[in-house]
Each structure stands twice: as C-alpha cells, then as structure tokens.
Amino acid sequence: MQFFKLRKLVIALLLVSSSATYAQTNNNRNQLPEIGVVASDAITIDKEKLIGEAIMRQLRGQAPLIHDPVLQEYLQDIGNRLVVHADNTKFPFKFFMINNPVLNAFAFYGGHIGVHTGLIAQAETESELASVLAHEIAHVTQRHLARRMQSQQRSSPLQIASMIGSLLVAMADPRAGMAAVSATMAGGQQASINFTRNNEQEADNIGINILFRAGFDPMGAPGFFSRLAEQAGSRSTQLAFLQTHPLPQDRVAETITRARAYGDVYVADSLSFQLARARIQARYMLTSDRNLNIFQTDIKRYQGVRQTAAQYGLALVLFELEEYAQAETVINELLSPDPENLFYLDLKTDVLLEQGKVTEAINMLRPLWLHKPQNQVLALNLANSYMKAAQYESAIAILRDLLLVNNENLLSYQLLNDAYERTQQKKEAHKTQAEIYALIAAYPLAIDELQFAYNFAKDDNLEKQRILGRIDQLRTAQANAQRLSL
Numbered sequence: 001m002q003f004f005k006l007r008k009l010v011i012a013l014l015l016v017s018s019s020a021t022y023a024q025t026n027n028n029r030n031q032l033p034e035i036g037v038v039a040s041d042a043i044t045i046d047k048e049k050l051i052g053e054a055i056m057r058q059l060r061g062q063a064p065l066i067h068d069p070v071l072q073e074y075l076q077d078i079g080n081r082l083v084v085h086a087d088n089t090k091f092p093f094k095f096f097m098i099n100n101p102v103l104n105a106f107a108f109y110g111g112h113i114g115v116h117t118g119l120i121a122q123a124e125t126e127s128e129l130a131s132v133l134a135h136e137i138a139h140v141t142q143r144h145l146a147r148r149m150q151s152q153q154r155s156s157p158l159q160i161a162s163m164i165g166s167l168l169v170a171m172a173d174p175r176a177g178m179a180a181v182s183a184t185m186a187g188g189q190q191a192s193i194n195f196t197r198n199n200e201q202e203a204d205n206i207g208i209n210i211l212f213r214a215g216f217d218p219m220g221a222p223g224f225f226s227r228l229a230e231q232a233g234s235r236s237t238q239l240a241f242l243q244t245h246p247l248p249q250d251r252v253a254e255t256i257t258r259a260r261a262y263g264d265v266y267v268a269d270s271l272s273f274q275l276a277r278a279r280i281q282a283r284y285m286l287t288s289d290r291n292l293n294i295f296q297t298d299i300k301r302y303q304g305v306r307q308t309a310a311q312y313g314l315a316l317v318l319f320e321l322e323e324y325a326q327a328e329t330v331i332n333e334l335l336s337p338d339p340e341n342l343f344y345l346d347l348k349t350d351v352l353l354e355q356g357k358v359t360e361a362i363n364m365l366r367p368l369w370l371h372k373p374q375n376q377v378l379a380l381n382l383a384n385s386y387m388k389a390a391q392y393e394s395a396i397a398i399l400r401d402l403l404l405v406n407n408e409n410l411l412s413y414q415l416l417n418d419a420y421e422r423t424q425q426k427k428e429a430h431k432t433q434a435e436i437y438a439l440i441a442a443y444p445l446a447i448d449e450l451q452f453a454y455n456f457a458k459d460d461n462l463e464k465q466r467i468l469g470r471i472d473q474l475r476t477a478q479a480n481a482q483r484l485s486l
Helices: 045-062 069-083 117-122 126-141 144-151 157-172 179-186 197-213 220-232 240-244 249-260 271-284 288-301 304-320 324-335 342-354 358-371 376-388 392-405 410-422 426-439 443-456 461-485
Strands: 094-098 105-108 112-116
Touching (some): 045 426, 069 376, 117 126, 126 197, 271 288, 304 324, 304 342, 426 443
C-alpha cells in the first residue's frame, strides 16, 4: 500500500546538545567477556530497554523512517532468522529502515537496529545484507553499548540525554552515522567511532557465526567489507558505514579467514532480496523516468530472479507514472506463478484501488488475510481497501486486531484514526490520535487528546477509568523521558 505520511505536528522533542563535555575516567578499557557471556557489570536490561524505547519514539518523530509494510516485513523477517541463532538475546529485536541513500546501519539499546536504504541498495546479495544485520545483532547481544555506558564512571541522565540528542543529529547528517553518539559516550577520550577495535572484532566473529547458523553464506561478510574497502579508495561520501565501523585492511583478512573456516556454503540468489532492492530503487531513489530506463535495461540484461525483480521494478515505476493499465499487465504476469507474493499483492492492490476496482481488491485479499490474519501487509491493504469501499467497521475490526499484535504500528493507528473520524466516533478518534502522539514522544499532546476523549465518554464510568489509567501511564512515560534530559 502507499504508506501514509505522518501529519505535521508541533512537537517539543527531547533534544539536548551533544557538545557537553564530561569528566574523563582513568580507565575506559572494555573488559570483554568470553564469547556468549553477558557482562555482569553492564546497565540493567530494564534500563537498556527504557533508553532504547525513548530513542525509538524520538526517531519516529524526527528521522525519515520508512513506514512501508512490505519492506518492514521483509527486513524484520531476515532479522528474526538471524536472532533465532544468536545467544544471549534478552528482548525482542526491532528492525527498521531509514530513507537515506548513504550506506549505513547501526544498533542501539534494547535490540533496535536501523538500516539505511543505501545499504540495501548497494548490497549485492542477501547474505551481504544479513552479514551487516548479524554484526549489529552481535553488538547488542554482547551489550557493547551497555558496557560502554557503564564504563563511564560518572554516567548520568545528562549523558544519556546527550546520546539521544546525538543520535537524532546523526540522522540529520547520516554521513556521521553513530560517530556523534560515540563521541558523546566516550567524552572525547577515543576517536569518534561506534565501538572499539575489540568490540568490532568480537561482533565480526559472532556475527559470522550467526550468519552461518541462520543458513546464509558466511562469505557475505568479507565480500561486503572487501567492496567497501575498494570504494573507500575513491573516498566516497556515501560510506558512512566506514566511519562508524572502521575497516583496516587486516580486518578484511580476518573476516575472510573466519568465514572460510565454515567451508563453502551455496545460497541461491534471493528473490525477496532482489524485490526489496527494486522497491527501494523505484520508490526512494532517482526519478521515475531514470528508473524506467534502468529497469527496462535490466530486464534485457539479467535472467532469473534479477530479471523478475526488474519486471517488478518496472511495474512500480509504471504505477508512479500513473500508467495503471500497463502496471497491472506486468504485475499480473508476476502474480500468475506466485499468487501469494506480498510484494506483488501490495502493488496489485494499489493498482486496483487507483482504477476504482475496490471490490476486486477486497476479493483478492480477504481469503489470503483469513489464512494469515496477523500479516501486516495483508491486513493493512485489506483495511485500506475496506476504507475505499466505505466499509469502515470492517476496516476498524481488522486494524484493532492488528494492533493487538503490534501496538507500535503507526500505519494501523493512522488508518484507524481516519476510520473513526469518518464514522464520527469522536472518543475513539481522540484515543487513537493520542497513541500516534505517544509513539513519537509527544506526551503533552497525547494527554490532551485523552482528555478530549474523556469528555466524550459521558456516563461510561468504566471507559473513563480506562482513559484516566492511560493518562497516568503517559505521564509516567513523560516523567521518565524528562529524567533522561535533566
């Protein structure tokens, strides 16, 4: 589906200067544990989750996150395949994508891993992409950030807040990547890099092991690093990854040796990966005219899954150019042998809705959704189709169920809010708008919305108590955020 854009909000974000200086400690060396052993002196898991959630809420309101259910589903699926084979996972991992052509990826507290579109676009294989995710997963499971924070003898709420502010600054200037965060945390004691050399080596070793165990090609890691090293020779401005993950030549050699120890592993080219690359290319890079030429050339140039992905990219571009009939012809050819492919179904739904074929879209999606009711691509597309058909209660039922599974899905809340407004359900509309504000850390606005909802509750005392309880929760969250900024 064509994802909704966040409404323009007047938000008092928790931004603090990253230029504050901190007292230096006498010993800032990380005493690394044995592989697979969690550091006992790191900050608590609960505190790490709290900080991670605070950062994530602010990123939603500040950074150009991509709220594209198809790409989200794909990225989270790869991430989950890797996390299953990682040791010391203490919380669910959340993978998200940032719309920026600069090649970068980063991890932060609480199992949050961000990937720039540029990294996926420049990776040649799914194993290369997975190698970066596995590397970041290793940073989290070994709690490198948590131990770095603990190693600062004078850690304080101010330092945590500065780190949050630095991360937001890094999103505005992604070539700096996580360097600003590390500069804040290290207090100028070390170079502005993501982790120490030992941390990077440990993440490489553990990451390659995770990669192999998850069924990917371990050579994806050195292959990716080698190409980065070659590009670095031309001093590309697109290689923020190298600023956050220093890549001396011996590190490439070490990853090659480590990967070769697992033997030869054949992994077929992934259609889903190539489709994700094509979707990013078509919707987030270059103009439609340039992409049209690129995909037409690639269809002639490639065979197999890369040719199929180029056909999909062509269909996306035709849709963007409002050539709906041509786009439908191409996507139908792709759907015929692969009728449950989420990439294709998503685009086919958009094409049908733009042509006013709402009933056809519903009939296509509903049987698939009944089989997989928790799949966000199917659920959101079906709910959107019901909205187009003015069947608002059907849309509301789907979205409410989806939010029971994922209560941080902004698209679900936005569609649900729209449905409530169209059906004049004022109380529910204010409640959903409150959750949208809460997800981007705009707590005062969220509380205001709930107070409006309270007024519409009238004589429903039980509902009033629920609303008051939620207001208390948001005030607590606001107080926690303020403690991080003091």
